[in-house]
Amino acid sequence: MIKEIIQKELVEIYFQPIVSIRTKKVYAFEALTRCVYKGEFIPPNVLFDLSKKENLIIELDELTRKKAIEKFSEYYYKDRDLVLFLNFESTMINKYEEIKNRNRFVEKIFNLKIPPQNFVLEIKEDEITNTKALKKFCSTYKELGFSIALDDFGTGSSTFDRINLIRPDIIKIDRSLFTDIKTNQINKEIVKAISKMSHNLGIRVLGEGVEDEHAICLGLKSTINLFQGFYFAKPTSQINDDDINTIVKKIITIGKDFKARNIAGINKKREVISKYDLIANEMFSKINSLEHSHKILEDEFYKHQDIEAIYLIDSQSSKQINDTMVSENINDKFKPTKCGDEHYLKEYYYITLESKQGIFLSPKYISYATGNICKTFAKRFSLGNKSCILCLDIVVEGK
Template sequence: MKLEHILNKYDIKIYFQPIISTVNKKIIGYEALTRGFKQDLVISPVHLFEEVKTHHLTFEFDKYVRTLAIKKFVPYYEQNPDVLLFLNFESSLIDEELNFDDFDFYNICKIEKIPPSNIVLEIREDKIENSKKLKNFTTFYKNRGFNIALDDFGMGGSTFDRLSLVKPDIVKVDRSIIHNIHYNFIHSEVLKAISKMCNKIGAIVLAEGVEQDDEILKCLKTDISIYQGFYFSTPQDKIEKEYDNIAQRISDISVLNLKMIKEHKEKKEALLYHTNNYSNYVIEKIKTMNLEDFSCNKIQEFLNQELKLEAMYLIDYHSARQIGETIISGETKKFFQPAQHGDSHYLKEYYYITKTSKDQTFISQKYISHATGNMCRTFAKCFCHDDKDYILCLDILV
């Protein structure tokens, strides 16, 4: 079967889905997506590409739809020379015995008078077995002015070593990580790791498949500002018809983000205020006892349940060693054990920062407690008793 048979069988169109910058509050690009139709029926892209693959026409069809996409992009580029076209192609073809020039990205752009710098080549690196070919391909097209994006990162066999190998301009984090990320602590931490790594190598992170405002707000807290997904717009044949709706969505997110920042600031200030007051109360209690007796029996009676206090422990200011046992309000989980009398806290962030901060207090970011395995923050405060300096630490459940 020849490519003409496929093209006669299906009506092939290119739809655009916008890429949004929440910082610039505008559309910065479009991803070109292939859609097939047969009379009034929509043909699944998966089915379409599988049929093409069955007839060994993957390369020819891939080149055909890339040409359609670049042609469709021309009026958008003419209207806004800064806008980008995110161009998918069958990444597994990189493993084939093809010359990189055969992909024809450069020639098509030259014919349509689109600068390569306006094109982002999306690569599914987990579909490519030969790392050397992957590196050579990306270097080849970078040298010709194209931008490189790793697509669906975090899905399948995506690995961090490919980031250092490819050094992409953009990393598109897969929907499987972004979906309901505001409820998923593990995915949230994975996203932080990806974002941190990308910042180190100078790559921009793009969150794919966003559908809820809460997903975007969570990503914004991870310093991600580029988005794509149904929240802003579904893929459209004529995306310009959605411009007003997209602008409203961008505005909505800006308002929600400012509200979130304000609420987070107020919540943290309230937590700091109440925890500081409670620490003063505990310190006054401690000063009435012999610190050699700092134990569960002596302290348990005034553990503050409203503050969701999980653990309390005392550290010698100068030696960083713990005085007495760790007082736990709940149960510890398997593999987790609270620090014991005499254990060193010298390498702990809260010990160092509390000592060096101006007001000698500190409240940490959220982390998994080594004492219980629960999510908590540590509040630490210095105080003096009988001419000796100490640091009181309170672990608060979050």
């Protein structure tokens, strides 16, 4: 069956658009393999697994790449900024030294007069065991002008040390990290961390498999600009001008949604600051001396179920005044800070101290104490000739 599929070139290439929100256009296509044999659809993973068993993986890989390049040429001649993402079988890279002279796809590109700069070679580095071959593969094609993308990054066995080895141009964050990202704080933080690291290293980031506005807006907030997923378009055999116009409309819509969310977020932050500013003022108005502060704050603590912890810091020494008041439902392994503990390297200390308003509100974080998603509100107060900072750990979402 596989031999017949290859000989008769029974595979078809589908393209899935990759969009750039910043430029409001389709930036690239990813080439995906589809096959129908005798009326039956054969999933790509099954197709490639069968070709490996028949020792025909190289032939199938070359066929799909050849057909993808031929199909792409039709689109390239209409838009010479368009880019094509080509997948490379990991088996091919592991055996690169054996097949390095079989650069038929490079010859095809040159014959069609398409610059290598319009191609991105995708690799799944966690499936590649031959690091010497991997490094040689990447350096060879980068010298020719091709870009290299790490696919499915952030899951499986992908390791950060491979970034130093491969020096990719693009990192594709795996679709699984965008699943339920609205409620999954861990995935949210992983996406933000990968994006920040990549941008600091001069690597472009692509959010893969995005299916809803929230995932895209979070990606945009994390400085991700390139996206691929069902929200914009499913893989298809042909992409016409109407399809492109539909995608552009979606890009414009998501841009408006992103701006609206940011403005709403700013207003929400102002509301939170205003609310806890009043609460902090009310608490501190009852404190006449630091000696009695702990008892007063303890009484106030139990009036507010949304406050997980309260602690007071001496502005001058950066040391804590009294022990932390904390929720009863804390992790047994967590040790709350105590009287005399240092806070001089904590943002809620030095930013509050330096800010003109004397107020600080942290981003969301997962509390060590309870696992709740929290923010820390801090405000500077004066008590006689003494300056101190009141900190409130606020529960934003329960665990």
